[in-house]
Amino acid sequence: MQDPQPAFRPEPGIPEELEPGLRRILAPNPSAMTFRGTNTYLLGTRGISVIDPGPDSPGHLEAILAALGPGQHVSHIVVTHAHLDHSPLARPLAQRTGAPVLGFGRYDAGRSAVMQRLAAEGLVGGGEGVDAGFAPDIALADGALIAGDGWQMRALHTPGHMANHLCLDWQGRLFSGDLVMGWASSLVSPPDGDLTAFMASLRRLASETWHSLYPGHGAPVTAPAARLADLLAHREGREAEILSALRAGPDTAAGLAAQIYRDVPRQLLPAAERNVLAHLIDLVERSRVQPTEDLNAAARFALL
16 A cells, blocks of 8 residues: 655654644554554643643653753643544643643543434444543633643534544644544544534535644645545545445445445455445435444445
């Protein structure tokens, strides 16, 4: 599989200045889902906001603390969402620094009614692990302002990749978490992921003008409007492929994924199945398809 960003090869644990007042430290957790690893951002010059402290890694914790220079301290710890590659280090970092942890809420905060129902009926997620124990000290409502020492961010509740997902607006620079990345499209795995909410969040971001995006994985996105348009078109194209495949007869998410994702490495097919399932649930809600049995991960779906 071709490397989507061959020039993006930061050394884990080493702070890199991206622009005045902003540094990035790469966590040592590369994988097919996390690319080179999780991007931890340090915003500020004195009172530092740590954005997405990352996975449970003692070495990464020490790298974050070692990046603090004379007169610097951690004043805020902000988590974009409660996946295991983004949030577990928040609590150990808070214990070491005394800084509060900020986020939208627990892992299931912000779930739509349909995802709440599916979760209650036993539909479980797949792909990325959920940090079920995550609980922020301060819950950030949509539009909340976070003010620090010489910096301010606006919290945007952007569910889709995960119900409690936040993006953070800093002077037109957007910390986009896993909602928008340049190296790949996001996994949307129900009930934690919600394709209907995902598309709404992308359209919301597309309605504003951004200087650049700083994602949870991969290099900065320097053409945000074009990337957002590409992601919306990609999902709309995937929907069209699913509807076209269903014209041949009912099928499961797994069967549809095998037809549609022909060039995907075998180890990524389970994630592809979850993405297809997310599309199917969205299409059910929009009365385009229907399950031929109870709605679950193994159900067959047919056109209406």
